[in-house]
Amino acid sequence: MEMLLDVLGWISIVAGLFFMLVGTLGVLRLPDVYTRLHGAGMTDTMGAGFLLLGMAFQTVVDMMHDHPGYWSVLVRLVFIYLFLLFTSPIATHALARAGLAGGVEPWTNEEDSQ
Amino acid sequence: MFIVATAGILVAMAMALVRAFLGPTVYDRVLAVNTFGTKTVLLIAALGFLTGRPEFLDMALVYALINFIGTIAVLKFFEYGDLGLTRRVEREAE
Numbered sequence A: 001m002e003m004l005l006d007v008l009g010w011i012s013i014v015a016g017l018f019f020m021l022v023g024t025l026g027v028l029r030l031p032d033v034y035t036r037l038h039g040a041g042m043t044d045t046m047g048a049g050f051l052l053l054g055m056a057f058q059t060v061v062d063m064m065h066d067h068p069g070y071w072s073v074l075v076r077l078v079f080i081y082l083f084l085l086f087t088s089p090i091a092t093h094a095l096a097r098a099g100l101a102g103g104v105e106p107w108t109n110e111e112d113s114q
Numbered sequence B: 001m002f003i004v005a006t007a008g009i010l011v012a013m014a015m016a017l018v019r020a021f022l023g024p025t026v027y028d029r030v031l032a033v034n035t036f037g038t039k040t041v042l043l044i045a046a047l048g049f050l051t052g053r054p055e056f057l058d059m060a061l062v063y064a065l066i067n068f069i070g071t072i073a074v075l076k077f078f079e080y081g082d083l084g085l086t087r088r089v090e091r092e093a094e
Helices: A002-029 A033-065 A071-101 B002-022 B026-050 B056-080 B085-093
Strands: none
Touching (some): A033 A071, A033 B002, A071 B026, A071 B056, B026 B056
């Protein structure tokens, strides 16, 4: 049981790192603001979600071992996740609206549109 | 193993910083700084686990709050040219 939780925790952390690095690569390489928002949004939901899930699994393993009072750590992890879950879409939406209001033209593929 | 998580988050933060420096428009820079802030939250959390002090999560929570408020404030400033107050006062005065 404990072994299983440990392995699940590390799998979640590695998956979170993967999504975070791929999302940031998207922020770096995609052509304009609106497409870059996609990479940033994926970093915030999948990357942060999986990393926090992995940390929660590790905390549960820690609780079984030698820190039985670590349930408050679990509560904090849940709070951070919920907060990111609410604020990340609001921030990306506000960014897209501000970009449109600021006159940034969405990128289109010139060859396809002709 | 948490050291791998910390190193990966640091690499992602460096990539976000590159976009913040390159970004052709101001919105690219705000986007990069926003993702940088999210990664900072996760870095603080991972560092807390790495050093065996999960109390760091309180700091991560506060940083998440500040990051969100800061992003919204900067975006509102660039969209309206102010933080909204003077425009409303002018409209009410007319």
